[in-house]
Amino acid sequence: MHSRVDRARWAVELTLRGIALAALAVLLWRAIRPPAPATDAVVQGNLDAVLERWTSTPPASGHVVFDGAPDPQTRDWVRAIAKAGTGIRWSPTRPIAPSAVVAEPAADPYGATRVRYASGAQEPVALSDDAGVIDSLPAGGAAEVELGAVSGVVRARGSTFVAATAPTDSATLRPVLVLAEAGWEAKFTIAALEESGWRVAARLSVAPNVDVTQGELGPIDTARYSAVVALDSIASTAGGAIARYARTGGGVVLAGTAVRAAALGSIAPGGVGRRVPGVAGAVVSDRPRTGLGAFTVASLRTDAVPLEARGEATVAAARRVEAGRVVQVGYDETWRWRMSGGDEAVRAHRDWWSRVVASVAYTPIVPRRATLETVSDEVPLASLYDALGAPTQWDRASVTPPDSSRMTSILFAIVVGSLLLEWVSRRLRGAR
């Protein structure tokens, strides 16, 4: 007859055996089950080591924490791991400001580069290239600078991003064709463009069937000219060709009364309005063009953009015409600016004409070499969203994983401990 103590010990031994068997069963299940999904968490600083581990042993999911917008290599690495099946989430330790930088060849005969850069959230941004700092925006925002030369990679750097671009494109500039009656406006417009570095071809009408020409003249098409400047109604003789040229991508500047030619009216931003006189003496002021007489742009088309106004009237406007661009400027005596203006008048007149032509010029861009794309990261935050999606809330506790090997040890200890206790109990009561 078993005492109550023996029965209790027997029950404990049975329980211990059950525990041992259960632990063994768990160990067995852990051994033969499919790999359990694991979650890993990292912060920036040990990313490379973690990414290497994730590359060789991909976890089921992971959470990456960035101090700022990651560099393109890191971003692409994380994206590759995500594409391989790991559920990647990310979050920033602080808000990452949106940013952008782009460098494009300007339509400038001397090969200038136009750099546009921006940052949001009032974050200061500094623009630099390999040679040093170029410009900065202390309170964020956007700006554009035109640089004669750029050394290496252009970077827009803030506290949470580095946007970079490689300005290796180049624009192909062809000559500018000037069509006009011989006169001071034609002479000084050609001079201004040539002094700005443009190659100029010209046909200036002097007498019936007599033109003064310069440069290579040929059919008006984008293979030959980057822009056509028509200074007066003499351009009507080539009006159809100029309109076709604009529609196929060419840039056209219509000055003075050139728009009166019927074919050119179809591509112009507006019609020719009344002539407004210049303000006496203003040509030597800080707004010299107000000292010039100009034809207003009348009946502005709905798709035209006013560029310059004299009081209520528009004196310069632009519009796109299929693949090309057309600017209409009402000025017909800009030469007076150059001759009678202040000390800077020659340069200012030259720069103005160069900018007008550059704004419409057909400039096919030679694409950059693919190998140089790797240094470009023009929109870091947008690229991060594109690669990994929107950020998620980061809770370190929720993503810290249990250690798999530790759990195995615990289970093993439970098995051994249970069996040992059962064996001791059995031996103490004399059972085998």
Add this chain to the structure above:
Amino acid sequence: MSEFVFATAQYESGDWDSAPLVPANLIDSVARYTKLRVAPTGVIVSLASEDVFRFPLLFLTGHLPVRFTEAERTNVKRYADRGGMLFVDDHNHDIDGAFHKTAVEELARTVGPLAQLPNTHTLYSSFFRFPDGPPNTSHELNGWGDNLVHTHLLAAMRGDRIAVLYSNKDYSSEWGYHPDNKRFLSVDNTKFGVNVIVYALTR
């Protein structure tokens, strides 16, 4: 669009108004041979005034010594630098004459030294063709003045553009007659004047 206005430079020294018939004669020729819009009468503009910059081609002539005032000198230099063209003719047709010596010296001081203009320059083909360079004047052929036929004009350049054109061929005398009298000439001797004007308007 501006019409072409023939402007004669008035300067302090010398006799700037020694060839009063030249402007009308050249205006007549421009109107006769081209379709350029040209003002029917010329203007006289003080070389020391800001008005010179309203006329990118200036004609300057005389017989007497030329000494620019400081204001004239400043204006001429600025005028040349900005793209204007000063056409200077020695009314003496005399290489040792007072006008020639002083004008060349004054221009050299103001805009830089004058050099011979090649007879193949576009000036000689800008409208009419003068394959031999500047046409000779009757005064040269008659042996008047220095008894020389000047084969070249002189010029001060800005880049490849003529800023100052200097002649001692005495076109002031050659062109100094009423335009109606062209009908008595077998060849219009003002044609080279048209070339100067067309060159100034196009280059």
